[in-house]
Amino acid sequence: MINGVKTIGIIGGGQLGxxxxxxxxxxxxxxxxxxxxxxxxxxxxxxHYIDAKSFNDRVAFLRLAQASxxxxxxxEHINVALLRILEQAGHKIYPSVDSLAIxxxxxxxxxxxxxxGIEVPKFVAIPNMEExxxxxxxxxxxxxxxxxxxxGYDGKGNFLVQHEQDLETAFKQLGGYxxxxxxxxEELVKFKRELSVVATRGLDGSCVFYPVAENTxxxxxxxxxxxxxxxxxxxxxxxxxxxxxxxxxxLSRKVMxxxxxxxxxxxxxFEADGRLLVNEVAxxxxxxxxxxxxxxxxxxxxxxxxxILGLTLGSTEMTTPFAAMKNIIGCENGKIIGFEGRxxxxxxxxxxxxxxxxxxxxxxKLGHFTICGKDAYGLLKKINIKAIVR
Amino acid sequence: MINGVKTIGIIGGGQLGxxxxxxxxxxxxxxxxxxxxxxxxxxxxxxHYIDAKSFNDRVAFLRLAQASxxxxxxxEHINVALLRILEQAGHKIYPSVDSLAIxxxxxxxxxxxxxxGIEVPKFVAIPNMEExxxxxxxxxxxxxxxxxxxxGYDGKGNFLVQHEQDLETAFKQLGGYxxxxxxxxEELVKFKRELSVVATRGLDGSCVFYPVAENTxxxxxxxxxxxxxxxxxxxxxxxxxxxxxxxxxxLSRKVMxxxxxxxxxxxxxFEADGRLLVNEVAxxxxxxxxxxxxxxxxxxxxxxxxxILGLTLGSTEMTTPFAAMKNIIGCENGKIIGFEGRxxxxxxxxxxxxxxxxxxxxxxKLGHFTICGKDAYGLLKKINIKAIVR
Numbered sequence: 001m002i003n004g005v006k007t008i009g010i011i012g013g014g015q016l017g018x019x020x021x022x023x024x025x026x027x028x029x030x031x032x033x034x035x036x037x038x039x040x041x042x043x044x045x046x047x048h049y050i051d052a053k054s055f056n057d058r059v060a061f062l063r064l065a066q067a068s069x070x071x072x073x074x075x076e077h078i079n080v081a082l083l084r085i086l087e088q089a090g091h092k093i094y095p096s097v098d099s100l101a102i103x104x105x106x107x108x109x110x111x112x113x114x115x116x117g118i119e120v121p122k123f124v125a126i127p128n129m130e131e132x133x134x135x136x137x138x139x140x141x142x143x144x145x146x147x148x149x150x151x152g153y154d155g156k157g158n159f160l161v162q163h164e165q166d167l168e169t170a171f172k173q174l175g176g177y178x179x180x181x182x183x184x185x186e187e188l189v190k191f192k193r194e195l196s197v198v199a200t201r202g203l204d205g206s207c208v209f210y211p212v213a214e215n216t217x218x219x220x221x222x223x224x225x226x227x228x229x230x231x232x233x234x235x236x237x238x239x240x241x242x243x244x245x246x247x248x249x250x251l252s253r254k255v256m257x258x259x260x261x262x263x264x265x266x267x268x269x270f271e272a273d274g275r276l277l278v279n280e281v282a283x284x285x286x287x288x289x290x291x292x293x294x295x296x297x298x299x300x301x302x303x304x305x306x307x308i309l310g311l312t313l314g315s316t317e318m319t320t321p322f323a324a325m326k327n328i329i330g331c332e333n334g335k336i337i338g339f340e341g342r343x344x345x346x347x348x349x350x351x352x353x354x355x356x357x358x359x360x361x362x363x364x365k366l367g368h369f370t371i372c373g374k375d376a377y378g379l380l381k382k383i384n385i386k387a388i389v390r
Numbered sequence: 391m392i393n394g395v396k397t398i399g400i401i402g403g404g405q406l407g408x409x410x411x412x413x414x415x416x417x418x419x420x421x422x423x424x425x426x427x428x429x430x431x432x433x434x435x436x437x438h439y440i441d442a443k444s445f446n447d448r449v450a451f452l453r454l455a456q457a458s459x460x461x462x463x464x465x466e467h468i469n470v471a472l473l474r475i476l477e478q479a480g481h482k483i484y485p486s487v488d489s490l491a492i493x494x495x496x497x498x499x500x501x502x503x504x505x506x507g508i509e510v511p512k513f514v515a516i517p518n519m520e521e522x523x524x525x526x527x528x529x530x531x532x533x534x535x536x537x538x539x540x541x542g543y544d545g546k547g548n549f550l551v552q553h554e555q556d557l558e559t560a561f562k563q564l565g566g567y568x569x570x571x572x573x574x575x576e577e578l579v580k581f582k583r584e585l586s587v588v589a590t591r592g593l594d595g596s597c598v599f600y601p602v603a604e605n606t607x608x609x610x611x612x613x614x615x616x617x618x619x620x621x622x623x624x625x626x627x628x629x630x631x632x633x634x635x636x637x638x639x640x641l642s643r644k645v646m647x648x649x650x651x652x653x654x655x656x657x658x659x660f661e662a663d664g665r666l667l668v669n670e671v672a673x674x675x676x677x678x679x680x681x682x683x684x685x686x687x688x689x690x691x692x693x694x695x696x697x698i699l700g701l702t703l704g705s706t707e708m709t710t711p712f713a714a715m716k717n718i719i720g721c722e723n724g725k726i727i728g729f730e731g732r733x734x735x736x737x738x739x740x741x742x743x744x745x746x747x748x749x750x751x752x753x754x755k756l757g758h759f760t761i762c763g764k765d766a767y768g769l770l771k772k773i774n775i776k777a778i779v780r
Contacts (some may be wrong), residue, residue, distance in 0.1 A: 001728050022412055026745030028729050028757065045435050312737040319709035339418050340393050347702040354418030
């Protein structure tokens, strides 16, 4: 037992859960994972695999709670009502159900941040078509983002409205007719770059911050993330522009306090005209935190586990001056029979992380690789790892 | 497939195998493990667990070979005849069966090294009691080590003979009556300290060396291992004495060549009067290489896997100036129900590694922890992790 915990329960058995397993085992604790897919990466590597009918399977949630002394999750689109039942029965869940309920609705997430003094892009709830048309006219018929308030990821649930005829299509496609709480509109921010800060907050409110990460996307899916061990780049220049590093960390700190976060959270930000706006908060370990596995003293995964156990958080210092990570994304659908390009990646010094997924889908995250050291970014571009699919 | 390998087979499912698993999975490969104990740390974490009747179970060896594209092992006391059958059937085994056969017999191990110009303590085969008595007289009735040629570890299989009346006891206890090839006598080396070098050698003969490690033992079991990132200690002094670092690496290189090693090997040495003598060679990843998990760019485990796959070996550079490791050893027999002292260890910055063994035995390795940074050795002494047993 560590602070009363023998078994940690994780909702979701994908790669984020997988990357937590190793650190849980090292502490001598057990793991239970709930996932509807028996071929998910975690299923065959945990002490208890809870085979759920779906992520709405109440019985499975109860079984997970019975098997676990504390519950956490690796994605935020979880049925909050089910979690409340567990919480009311006395089960410990981190991050808290209250904070999850606010964050999983992008509209209430933004409202909460705005109230807390955190700058976000201008946004408004869109309960119906009338309101959508009114918004379009009010904002001078300029392009904007129509967003699902719930369940979006990797660009899914977002629709860039550019013309009047897009309105009805977007509204319908994003499920606007299903209820008045489904959609929101958000101004289109012309950003210079996207940054993110992963932070871990302990049960006692202590907080550690990972280096500010610069992210690039392809088809709305994270493609690369780079982190420096200081505000100064490899040429001695302050790579983020004066004060932006501190602003970013400060925003992340505010976000952790705003949501009373426990564990690792990611705050994604737009840098626009020297200002930083929070684009989105993930109440969990995050893809842009993957470089921390190979480039930091304590990874975001280990610190997440330490946080929910009430342990002292580990150093987020880098063990290398620079690290660059690239995702391995599925290009086609089918069974994965292997990967191309791993040999060369290893040859060039990459830390390769394949997630052991059974199937590839277009846009699905199948792995990533990280290169550390001054030449990381250049080397990254020489590597192309690709799933071989049948 | 990486160079024709989809699945790696490991003989032995203990902690050394466990620490390889993570790196095999990350490369996107599968693992098969053979171990007679279904509660061994690896059993529930691998793609194929081969439930052997014993480590002499021929059918199980064949099943492992069928499930694997390359076979390696995590301990050296394996039935070589069984391995030869697999090798003759065309299965790839690394390190090679030839080198294992020589190394697993301490007498032939020493003979091979002596022939190769590697200095070892003076030794002689002891086929029977007459020879033992003769040895005792020849060496002026001075204390010496009587050793089992096969199967010893953690001081097991060694008997320190100090008086004439020990001779018969030692001979009997170490199984001298079972056959003429069972025992050897070795001079007692008065050493200043014990050092070891873990090296990894690729299929192409390329070789990388980890920092020279200084080891201490308790009850003949490894207790602590310390590594520096340079020949100079934290006070700027050459900590090993002039030239000893280079001698140690040179000895390790000779050992790798002598046995035509493939994968990670450990060479244990005695430092005596500025000379280095090889005490023992382990043709596998080694306990004194555990600090490499948390303190080096590429661990001994990852490099072992890279080696047997024919991949480029990774950097053995340290990511911290100093690292100190301590073993967590069983103090009593019984079922493990938890551990004491983990919270404080994490608090002080230790990387804790518990091996998930079901039972504790006196002298059994249950875990280890490593501290990195200049204060590591002092901090190490403040930590005491202990299994709670029922």
